[in-house]
Amino acid sequence: MSDNGTWQPPSGEPDEQPRYGQRIPPAPGQQQSPPPPPAYGQQPYPPPQPYGQQPPYGQQPPYGQQPPYGDPYGRNPFPGPQPAASAGWAPPPKPGLIPLRPLGFGTLMGAPFQVLRRNPKATVGSALIVQGITMLLTVLVMGVVTFVSLSRIDQASADDVEEITSGAVLSIILAAIVPILVSYIGSVFVQGVVVSDVARGTVGEKLRMSALWKATWPHIGRLLLWTLLYSLAVLVALGIVGGLGALLIVQGGGGIAAGIILIVLGALALIALGIWLFTKLAVVPSAIVMERAPLRVAVARSWQLTNGSFWKTFGVLFLIAAILGIAAQVITTPISLLVGFVPAVLDPTGSSPEGSIAFFLVAELVVVLVTVVIAAITAVVQSAAVALIYIDLRMRREGLDLELVRYVEARQIGDSSVPDPYLPRTGR
Secondary structure, rough: OOOOOOOOOOOOOOOOOOOOOOOOOOOOOOOOOOOOOOOOOOOOOOOOOOOOOOOOOOOOOOOOOOOOOOOOOOOOOOOOOOOOOOOOOOOOOOOOOOOOOOOOOOHHHHHHHHHHHHHHHHHHHHHHHHHHHHHHHHHHHHHHHHHHHHHHHHHOOOOOOOHOOOOOOHHHHHHHHHHHHHHHHHHHHHHHHHHHHHHHHHHOOOOHHHHHHHHHHHHHHHHHHHHHHHHHHHHHHHHHHHHHHHHHHEEEEEEEHHHHHHHHHHHHHHHHHHHHHHHHOOOOHHHHHHOOOOOHHHHHEEEHHHHHHHHHHHHHHHHHHHHHHHHHHHHHHHHHHHHHHHHHHHOOOOOOOOHHHHHHHHHHHHHHHHHHHHHHHHHHHHHHHHHHHHHHHHHHOHHHHHHHHHHHHHHOOOOOOOOOOOOOOOOO
């Protein structure tokens, strides 16, 4: 013991006791034992973690970080592999006229009218050109032929009046065929142009009138043939029913009542049959233009696509036709009333026939122009409705919406080698 009263540890021993929780190093040559496990419910004290790094599994997260829901220590209550986090629902793309998904009834009713606003120069412009040419030919041909025929009747002698009158009537009837044929060809061509515009507008493309005409012209022959066959079938059916009814009426007696009943019942049956066939074959022009299909294949495609969608197809076409018809009557009826009442109000005594004639000509010109515009708008909207029904049917039955999305994405990255999405897979 030293003189200063302080105790000194023996040599070879540590100069201080181990702290709480500190392990005593083993003596030389002694094996190190593993640390004892923590007591039940006790968490080991985690070592300090670098900033921004998550602690090991099962440890308390650093201060300020929120652990997952359900475990205060950040442990996953659901062991095993975890699914990847979902990115959430994204709406279908809409690069152009319609969204690339199966269309609802409201979209099918509204989208045909959007065609008028989206590309009016190419669609309404084409319809106006066709309607204008048809009206001009009607006025010129019928006017010239009628004027010449009436002049010949006035200059004919008394012995030749009957023969010349019969020839004049036949000439007027034959002359009326020319504007009918022009109107027939023009309406078919306009339908093809509108179908091509809807097909391109669905994928966000907007073609000019010349490009649409160029794309439609190769299909004009099949479109004309289809419309001709359809019209002939209607005429033949009407002729058969009307002819049988007339034969019964000519017999007299009880045949008159039988003939009338046959005509009435036959007309009702033809109306029902015509509605059914018209709905089942409504998308034949769209299949001809978009799929470039032959007429026989297009008829089979229309019949197949409309299976199970008869009432929806008929409802859309009927409602659009009713809306257009009501709108046309609302516009044309006041104009017709003005044409009939204004001359009588301005000149009730008829003292100025020249003024009445001039007003009548101007009023008729206005009526003709309004009729041409209404006919053009009607042709565009109805043709667009048929094309959109065709696209919707293919989306629902063949996954056309996925092909359209792939086409749009490929065009956005500059890939021009992607095939036309409307063509069948075997025709790509």
